[in-house]
Amino acid sequence: MGLIRVLLFLLIAFPAQAQQRFITVASTTSTEQSGLFKHLLPMFEKKTGIQVRVVALGTGQALDMGRRGDADVVFVHAKPLEEKFVAEGYGVRRHEVMYNDFVLIGPRSDPAKIAGGKDAVVALRNIFQAKAAFVSRGDRSGTHFAELELWKAAGIDIGRDKGSWYREIGQGMGPALNTASGMGAYVLSDRGTWLSFKNRGDLAIAVEGDRRLFNQYGIILVKASAKQQMGQAFIDWVISAEGQDAIAAYRIGGEQLFFPNAGG
Amino acid sequence: MGEALRAAAALVASGDATLLGIVGLSLFVSLSAVTLATALGLPLGAALAVTHFPGRRAIVVLLNALMGLPPVVVGLLVYLLLSRAGPLGSLGLLFTPGAMVIAQTVLILPIIAALCRQAVEDAWVEYQEQLRSLGVQGARAALTVLWDIRFSLLTALLAGLGRASAEVGAVMIVGGNIDGVTRVMTTAIALETSKGDLPLALGLGMVLIAVVLALNAAAFLVKEAAQRRYG
Amino acid sequence: MILPLRLEEVSFLHVLQPLSLQIEAGPSTIILGANGAGKSVLMRVMHGLLAPSGGKVSWSGPDPRRRQAMVFQRPVMLRRSAFQNVLYALDVAGVAGAERIAADALAEVGLGHVAHQPARVLSGGEQQRLALARAWALHPEVLFLDEPTASLDPTATREIEAVIRAFDASGTKIVMATHNLGQARRLGDEVIYLHQGRMVERAPAETFFVQPSTPEAAAFIKGELPWV
Numbered sequence: 001m002g003l004i005r006v007l008l009f010l011l012i013a014f015p016a017q018a019q020q021r022f023i024t025v026a027s028t029t030s031t032e033q034s035g036l037f038k039h040l041l042p043m044f045e046k047k048t049g050i051q052v053r054v055v056a057l058g059t060g061q062a063l064d065m066g067r068r069g070d071a072d073v074v075f076v077h078a079k080p081l082e083e084k085f086v087a088e089g090y091g092v093r094r095h096e097v098m099y100n101d102f103v104l105i106g107p108r109s110d111p112a113k114i115a116g117g118k119d120a121v122v123a124l125r126n127i128f129q130a131k132a133a134f135v136s137r138g139d140r141s142g143t144h145f146a147e148l149e150l151w152k153a154a155g156i157d158i159g160r161d162k163g164s165w166y167r168e169i170g171q172g173m174g175p176a177l178n179t180a181s182g183m184g185a186y187v188l189s190d191r192g193t194w195l196s197f198k199n200r201g202d203l204a205i206a207v208e209g210d211r212r213l214f215n216q217y218g219i220i221l222v223k224a225s226a227k228q229q230m231g232q233a234f235i236d237w238v239i240s241a242e243g244q245d246a247i248a249a250y251r252i253g254g255e256q257l258f259f260p261n262a263g264g
Numbered sequence: 265m266g267e268a269l270r271a272a273a274a275l276v277a278s279g280d281a282t283l284l285g286i287v288g289l290s291l292f293v294s295l296s297a298v299t300l301a302t303a304l305g306l307p308l309g310a311a312l313a314v315t316h317f318p319g320r321r322a323i324v325v326l327l328n329a330l331m332g333l334p335p336v337v338v339g340l341l342v343y344l345l346l347s348r349a350g351p352l353g354s355l356g357l358l359f360t361p362g363a364m365v366i367a368q369t370v371l372i373l374p375i376i377a378a379l380c381r382q383a384v385e386d387a388w389v390e391y392q393e394q395l396r397s398l399g400v401q402g403a404r405a406a407l408t409v410l411w412d413i414r415f416s417l418l419t420a421l422l423a424g425l426g427r428a429s430a431e432v433g434a435v436m437i438v439g440g441n442i443d444g445v446t447r448v449m450t451t452a453i454a455l456e457t458s459k460g461d462l463p464l465a466l467g468l469g470m471v472l473i474a475v476v477l478a479l480n481a482a483a484f485l486v487k488e489a490a491q492r493r494y495g
Numbered sequence: 496m497i498l499p500l501r502l503e504e505v506s507f508l509h510v511l512q513p514l515s516l517q518i519e520a521g522p523s524t525i526i527l528g529a530n531g532a533g534k535s536v537l538m539r540v541m542h543g544l545l546a547p548s549g550g551k552v553s554w555s556g557p558d559p560r561r562r563q564a565m566v567f568q569r570p571v572m573l574r575r576s577a578f579q580n581v582l583y584a585l586d587v588a589g590v591a592g593a594e595r596i597a598a599d600a601l602a603e604v605g606l607g608h609v610a611h612q613p614a615r616v617l618s619g620g621e622q623q624r625l626a627l628a629r630a631w632a633l634h635p636e637v638l639f640l641d642e643p644t645a646s647l648d649p650t651a652t653r654e655i656e657a658v659i660r661a662f663d664a665s666g667t668k669i670v671m672a673t674h675n676l677g678q679a680r681r682l683g684d685e686v687i688y689l690h691q692g693r694m695v696e697r698a699p700a701e702t703f704f705v706q707p708s709t710p711e712a713a714a715f716i717k718g719e720l721p722w723v
Contacts, residue, residue, distance in 0.1 A: 024359055024440075033459055038443070055359060055440035069348035070358055174458030181460075199460030224348065393544055394571035398584050398629075399560055408583075412574050494574040495615030 022051035023230045026063075026071035028142055029172035031217070032056035034192030034257055039250045044237050050230050058172070060140025066090055069224030072231040075238075077142035077217045091220035092228075095239050098247050098258040102146055102213040103191050105177070106132075106206035107184040120210040124154045131165040133185035135176050138168030146215060147188045153212065177203070190215060195252040217258075239263065268466030275467050282444075283468075287475060290448040293361055293435065294428040297368035301376045301424055304369075306417065309380025310406040314388055324381065330374035336433030342367040343437050359440040364448070367434040372424035379420035380410075387413050415490045418483055429476050449475075496520070497556035497563070497636055498668060500541060505550035510536045513550060514694045520636075522684030523669035525700070527676075529715065532689040534672035538565070538641045541670065561588060564630035565639040568646060570622040572614035577606055577625050580614050584629045600632035601625075604658050620651025627658045638662055640671040644678065656682060676716065680704055688712045 031037070032054055041052045057065065059076040066074040067090050074091070076082060085091045104123055106114065112132040114123040127134055137144040151158040158166065169179055173193040180187035181201035189197075194205070207213075219238055221231050237243045239262035247260045275283055312324065344350050346358040346366075357363045387409050395405045410417070432450035439446035441455060449472040456465035500518040505511065511533045518524060518541070526534045539545040540552060542565050556562070572580050581600055585593035601610050604624045609617060614625060623643060630638055640659065644652040659682055663669050673679055679686060679700070686703040688696040690711040696703065707713045 029458075032443075033455075051445075053359065053440075053442045053445050055442055067349075069353070172458055174460055178458070178460055197460045199462060391571055393539075394567065396544055397542065397565040397567075398587055400587050404587070408573065493613065495613040 020051050021049060021230065022053050023072040023225075023227050023234060024070070025052055025054050025073045025075055025234070026061075026065040027054050027056055027075040028059050028062060028077065029056045029174070030141070030143060030190045030193045031075065031077070033172075033174060033196065034190070035196055035252070036192070036247070036250055036258060040238075040243075040246055043246055044234060044243075047237070048233055050233065052234060058137075058139045058141035059145065063090075066220070066222045066224075069222065069226075072222055072225040072227045073219060073234055074222060075217065075219045077215050078145045079216055079218060081142075081145065082218045082220060086220060090223055092223055094218045094220050095235060095262060097217045097219050097238055097262050098244075098260045099214055099216045100191050100258045101208065102143065102188055102215055103194055103205045104186065104207035104213075105180065105189050105194060105203050106186040107202050108204055109184065109202070110206065112186065115204075115206045117207045118209050120150055120207055120213050121154045123207045124150055124156070127186055128154070128156050128161075131163055133183050134166050135180040135183070135185045135187040136166060136168045137173065137176050137188075138170045139172070141172070142215070143173060143188060143190055146213075150188070150212060192252075192257045195255060195257065216261075265466075267463040268470065271463040271467030272470040273467075275464075276471060283471070285444065286447055286449055286452050286468075287471065289361060289446075290429060290450070290472070291475070293364045293368060293448060294425060296365045297372060297428045298376075298421055298425045300365065300369040301373045302421055305373050305376035305424075306380050306410060307406075308373075309377040309382075310384045310410045311403075312377070313381045313384035314402075314406045314409075324378075327374055327378045327381065331378055333371055333374065334433065335371055335431040336437065338371045339367055339434035339437030342370060342434070346438065358438065359442060359446060361439070361446060363438040364435045364446060367438045368428045368431070371431065371434055372428050375427060376420050376424045379423060380417060383413055383416055383420065384409055415487050415494075418487050422480060422483055425479065426476065429472070497554040497559040499555055500637070501551075501553045501555070502541070503551045503553075505540060505547045505552060507533075507536050507540055507545060507548050510692055511540070511547075512692045515550075516687065516694060516697070518637075518668070518670060520668055522699075523663050523671070523682060525679045525683035525686045526670065526672040526689060527679050527683075527686050527715070528672075528674065528689035530674055531691075533692040534674070534689055535641050537689065538639050538670070538672050542639050561633075562636040563639065564633050564635040564637075565641065566623070566626045566630055566643050568642040570619075570626040572622055572625065574613065574615060576611045577601060577614045577617065577628075578610040580625060581629045581632050585632055588633055590633075596632050600628040603631055603661070604628040605654070618651070620647050620654060623647060623651065623655055624658060627655065627662070631658075631662065635667060637668045637670060640669065642673055643671070644675070645673075652678075676704075676718075688715070690715075 037054050045051055055071065059078045059081060062074050062076050063081060063085050065071045066085065082094050086094050104120055112127040112130040114126050117123050136147060167185065169176060173189055176187050177189060177197050178199055181199055181203050184202060219235050221228060221235055225231050244260035244262055247258050248256060250257055342363065345352050346355065346363050347353055384406065391409050395408065400408060432454050435448055436451050436454065439451065441447050441451040449468060453465045453468045456468065498518065498520040502514065502516050504513040504515055506513040526537060528534050536545065540547050542563060573583060578597055578601065581597040582593055585596060590596065601607050604627055606621060606624055606628060609621065614622065617625065644655050647655065656678065659669060671682065683700045685699050687694055696707060696709045696712045704716060707716055
């Protein structure tokens with residue numbers, strides 16, 4: 001039967017793939033969904049023959065993966081959590097790679113009256129006072145972490161004072177945007193995911209440009225990894241001039257998404 | 265909906281290599297899981313059908329209940345087993361198609377075993393006396409019945425295949441939905457949905473349904489032909 | 496030689512009251528009785544398919560299991576060809592030269608022309624003949640038959656009876672349960688009459704049908720329902 005032939009072919013093809021040299025990189029859903037890896041990784045693979053397999057999770061989960069030794073490299077964006085990871089002995093060394101920014105997205109109807117503003121903290125205070133619908137990632141991601149820091153900066157204890165207007169969905173950036181679009185709610189998103197998001201509905205950027213919306217990415221070699229040499233090769237390339245140029249060259253609709261800043 | 269149909273048609277017509285890879289991997293994982301679960305589940309179900317031992321009924325009830333194992337729970341359990349921090353970590357199977365096959369095998373084994381047990385138990389009523397009269401005992405008798413009802417067992421296999429190809433929880437957790445390596449139809453649909461590309465997600469969904477439909481149609485024809493040949 | 500078969504105070508639940516009898520080699524034995532008299536249960540206890548609730552069943556030679564065969568009211572065939580069904584039985588018994596023996600057995604019962612057809616598409620009568628061929632191939636010392644023609648039409652019944660006669664002529668001990676008086680007369684050398692789980696009479700066939708010695712047997716032969 002033809003089906004048996006297909007099965008046999010696949011049976012041979014997949015183990016063959018397993019023989020290839022590869023590393024596992026734990027990164028975040030926002031980074032993967034921005035399309036950066038599809039642009040970046042083929043260059044590295046061509047140069048070194050090492051396949052990079054990216055598992056995209058939230059920052060918290062990605063670091064947990066590193067702790068368990070299920071990833072060789074972690075590439076996330078939550079500096080305090082990353083430094084803790086290295087301090088606890090799970091990571092070899094942290095390198096800065098690039099930054100992008102977050103944008104505060106909201107419905108065009110703008111119930112909290114924050115559109116066009118330049119101050120993210122003031123905007124959040126307004127949202128809180130207006131009890132306008134707000135979608136939070138609630139998933140220990142870098143974005144979630146940044147959102148919590150902003151509430152803190154606004155002097156609001158969001159854990160204690162949240163109301164039914166504050167919707168924690170425990171999912172990635174895409175679902176968060178989907179939910180916000182469906183509900184006409186505000187949401188904090190990284191620019192990359194926003195630019196490639198296709199289901200915008202009535203949403204638009206409400207606030208951007210605040211320095212506090214700055215989002216730094218770091219890359220760390222996992223101590224428990226069995227492939228440290230290949231992992232380090234990847235890190236070295238990402239922070240090299242070639243890697244940094246490749247990052248800067250990535251654009252969506254002509255707009256640059258990530259700004260390389262390795263080596264300070 | 266119209267956009268989704270157009271997206272689906274465009275996808276298939278383009279013969280896109282990525283799509284073919286994803287479909288191929290989905291078939292490989294689910295069909296491998298069905299094969300393994302059948303190899304393990306048929307003897308298990310048959311043995312359970314014909315032997316009697318204390319606690320047998322409890323095991324039958326447990327097996328039936330396990331048919332409803334949530335995929336995401338299976339995924340989590342297999343992840344903990346295969347993680348480097350876990351007992352089988354040194355095998356390096358996590359985030360490979362192999363892990364996905366293992367997870368789906370665990371998921372559908374109860375389905376195939378339980379349905380097989382029921383089928384063999386029903387057939388056993390018919391065959392038992394004659395086989396014993398001929399001096400056929402134990403394992404040989406069970407295997408004879410199993411082989412004789414092989415075409416009705418096809419339904420059990422299809423149930424397992426359906427469950428495996430439809431689930432996303434287990435393969436997402438143990439596979440990691442890695443582009444080009446462990447991305448299957450269901451995880452690709454989940455990804456496109458979360459990215460907001462709903463027409464593409466629906467298009468992929470339709471391709472998935474079409475593939476499963478084709479497999480079922482093929483199985484049905486095989487069963488019919490066999491019915492005519494063997495009576 | 497596994498005969499004679501001895502039953503000592505053998506009973507089965509409420510269906511068979513304790514009975515003792517001995518089945519000898521030679522004459523074909525008919526177990527006669529109305530429906531529900533306990534014929535099928537007695538057959539199964541003798542053949543070893545049921546363990547008696549009380550009493551003892553003993554054969555007189557080694558390896559009795561292999562030297563008997565049974566044909567049931569409804570033949571149970573595997574989903575294979577007629578030939579393969581006979582082959583299967585020979586295979587289980589570990590008989591050498593199985594293919595030749597199977598072919599001969601099929602020819603013996605007149606099924607040579609359908610040997611390679613799926614067994615389950617054969618008619619009821621043909622399948623029963625196939626069951627007999629399967630038993631024939633094993634060359635059993637004792638052949639048990641439990642109402643073998645009860646589900647068949649008169650033509651098929653005649654064909655089956657012919658095969659049974661051939662078995663008998665070849666030296667196989669026939670033990671057959673039936674409620675069909677005519678059949679019992681045609682095929683039996685001796686009759687064991689069962690009435691409500693008890694062996695009520697046992698006599699050579701001519702004696703039994705001409706001059707039954709018990710009122711229950713007499714009533715049965717007259718065709719009356721015993722419970723009326």
